[in-house]
Amino acid sequence: MTEMSLKLRIRAFVKAQEEVGDKSQSPDEAQKLDFEKWRLIHKYVHSNPFPTRETGKRSDQWRDAVEQIRDIGEIELLDWCLLQVDVASNLERGIQDMRPRKAGPCHPLILEYVANRKRKALAVLHFANAGQAQGAYGVNSEFHARTVEILAKAERYYEAHDEGHEALPWDVNREDK
Numbered sequence: 001m002t003e004m005s006l007k008l009r010i011r012a013f014v015k016a017q018e019e020v021g022d023k024s025q026s027p028d029e030a031q032k033l034d035f036e037k038w039r040l041i042h043k044y045v046h047s048n049p050f051p052t053r054e055t056g057k058r059s060d061q062w063r064d065a066v067e068q069i070r071d072i073g074e075i076e077l078l079d080w081c082l083l084q085v086d087v088a089s090n091l092e093r094g095i096q097d098m099r100p101r102k103a104g105p106c107h108p109l110i111l112e113y114v115a116n117r118k119r120k121a122l123a124v125l126h127f128a129n130a131g132q133a134q135g136a137y138g139v140n141s142e143f144h145a146r147t148v149e150i151l152a153k154a155e156r157y158y159e160a161h162d163e164g165h166e167a168l169p170w171d172v173n174r175e176d177k
Contacts, residue, residue, distance in 0.1 A: 006044045011073040013037040028128035035125045038118035041074055045107075045114050052105040059088035065106035080113055 017033045050068045052061050062085040069077055083099070084106075090097045102109055 003044070003048060006040060006047075007071055007073075010037065010040045010044060013040060014073050014075075028125060028132055031121070031125040031128045035118070035121040037074070038114065038121045041072060041077065042111075042114045042118045044072065045069070045111050049107050052107065057088070057092055059085050059092055061106055062088050065110060068107075069110065076117070077110075077114065081110065084109075 013033060013036055017030065017037060020030050020033060048068075050065070053064065062081060066078065066081045066085060069081060072078075084101070087097045087099050087101050091101075
């Protein structure tokens with residue numbers, strides 16, 4: 001599969017995932033799309049290594065990496081790479097950052113991130129499949145709309161107030177006790 005056709009397939013999965021969103025017919029439809037998307041991204045990143053300049057600022061190395069993955073179209077991966085640029089820029093200015101970071105070439109670090117996301121997507125897919133096999137409900141926007149409808153008809157045991165839980169004011173005077 002060529003590099004361009006793989007990018008097009010990834011973009012198609014990203015678009016399909018955005019269109020499905022919470023409106024999926026089965027609970028695992030979105031998870032299947034998510035796993036397939038990350039599987040293709042992993043294949044793309046693995047088959048298209050790029051060098052990292054040994055000299056220069058670390059933030060510039062990550063900016064070069066951002067340019068390599070920008071065309072994929074996956075916002076989460078792009079955000080993660082841009083976060084790495086921010087962390088490296090902060091360190092260069094002497095601002096200590098508590099976010100995790102690793103040294104070394106950028107490509108293997110991106111590959112590690114993508115592999116972990118693919119692994120997570122597979123675990124979520126297995127969880128959704130097991131839940132569907134056991135008759136568990138999938139929670140999506142349709143489920144929430146139905147819940148609001150049911151709760152609107154339900155008998156209430158207390159009046160809804162702006163004052164706080166169970167009609168008690170938030171600032172209870174403790175001296176009265």
